[in-house]
Amino acid sequence: MSDFALALGSFPLLLLLIFLRAPIGLAMLVIGAGGLWALTGSPQLWLAKMKNEGFSTFSHYELSVIPMFLLMGQFATQGGMSRALFRAADALIGHRRGGLAMAAIGACAGFGAICGSSLATAATMGRVAIPEMRAAGYSGALSTAALAAGGTLGILIPPSIVLVIFAILTEQNIATLFAAAVLPGLLAVLGYGLAVQVYLMRHPQAAGERRAPMPWAQRRAALLAIWPVIAIFALVVGGIYGGIFSPTEGAAIGAALTGMAAWIAGGLRAGGFLRALLAAAETTGMVFFIILGAAVYNGFLGFARLPQELAQMVAGQGLSPWLVLIAMLVLYLILGCFMDSLSMILLTLPTFWPIIAGLDFGMDAQALAIWFGVLVLITVEVGLITPPVGLNLFVIGAIEGRTPAPQTWRAVIWFVGADLTRVALILAVPAIALLPL
DSSP states (O other), rough: OOOHHHHHEEEEEHHHHHHTTTOOOHHHHHHHHHHHHHHHHOOOHHHHHHHHHHHHHHHHHGGGHHHHHHHHHHHHHHHHHHHHHHHHHHHHHTTSSTHHHHHHHHHHHHHHTTOOOOOHHHHHHHHHHHHHHHHBBBBBHHHHHHHHHHGGGGGSSSOHHHHHHHHHHHHHHHHHHHHHHHHHHHOOOOOOHHHHHHHHHHOGGGBBBOOOOOOOOHHHHHHHHHHHHHHHHHHHHHHHTSSOHHHHHHHHHHHHHHHHHHHTTTTTTTHHHHHHHHHHHHHHHHHHHHHHHHHHHHHHHHHHHHHHHHHHHHHTTOHHHHHHHHHHHHHHHHHTTOOOOHHHHHHHHHHHHHHHHHHHSSSSSHHHHHHHHHEEEEHHHHHOOOOOTHHHHHHHHHHHHHOHHHHHHHHHHHHHHHHHHHHHHHHHGGGGGGGGG
């Protein structure tokens, strides 16, 4: 069997292990290590290759940004910032038709600005918003669908862990990618709000009874309560993009300021500080193990020259670049039904990016990388809410615990439609993602 055939045959085996619920990082590590052994045929060469993969993977200084952003999100959770964001959004638009659902989406966007994880955003905001929406008479289908969709904003609104990994893999500037994701993120919030309104046109009873607007004094108080979130986001993202400090320095400053704000709010006392540290450490370990597994597996693919040969094959077929790109995005939609976003990026990008980089889309390499990154990020995000097995649907369904899954699926289709419309818009108008250039 040729090296190329061995590497290509490893994909279905990997997907089988993932389907059987093997940990994704472990599955990639085992198959990658086994493939390297088969290619080298020597224990000494295999051990040397494994050692080099581990060192080269974790010698990236930029990876230190990940635990800082995770700690920032944990401090925000312990400090009650998620609840403050929801109350502020509720104070502004909660009295409108579907206002609580749109408030939950807006709060998810705000929390995503200090979290960087889709599943964490969905889980945190679900615990905050679901009781409020249930008490207001919202249907379980609309509540779970809106929160599952809103949770995806955690990986699109900067700072985003997935964007950091994408930047490292494609050798792009993290700050530029953060800036490029802002406008698509705002379009996502707008699209989800429209999806709520369209759903309510068909199911007007799903939003309960409308209530009177809050007095302006209560609105001002709710908005004042979120000033730390706004200030931290502006300082971190603005400082990174403005070149005042590096992404890692910005993440450290953001974690420190979020921790101070949470301490002042009383959330880090009585064991809260230790809980935040342990949760961030646990998630960091999980993320880094997936990164290690992906590095070993992709090292095996690179040793077999699979990415290079696939890129040459695609270029030699004379296929339309747009057809190749759309096929990749469709594959991301399918993979998103049973894989998390980080694993998808780490698994596919070392193979997909050389293919895309070798095609002519009428833009330079940096613009192509940023445009492709935003498209991939949005498509990965859609996969997280695509029925029947989008991961965010499982997270919110487990928290809500009452609504049958098919009801959530029928409601979330409207949010999937909003996402696909956004993908089509950015495909047609790349300038939406290229404003920072």
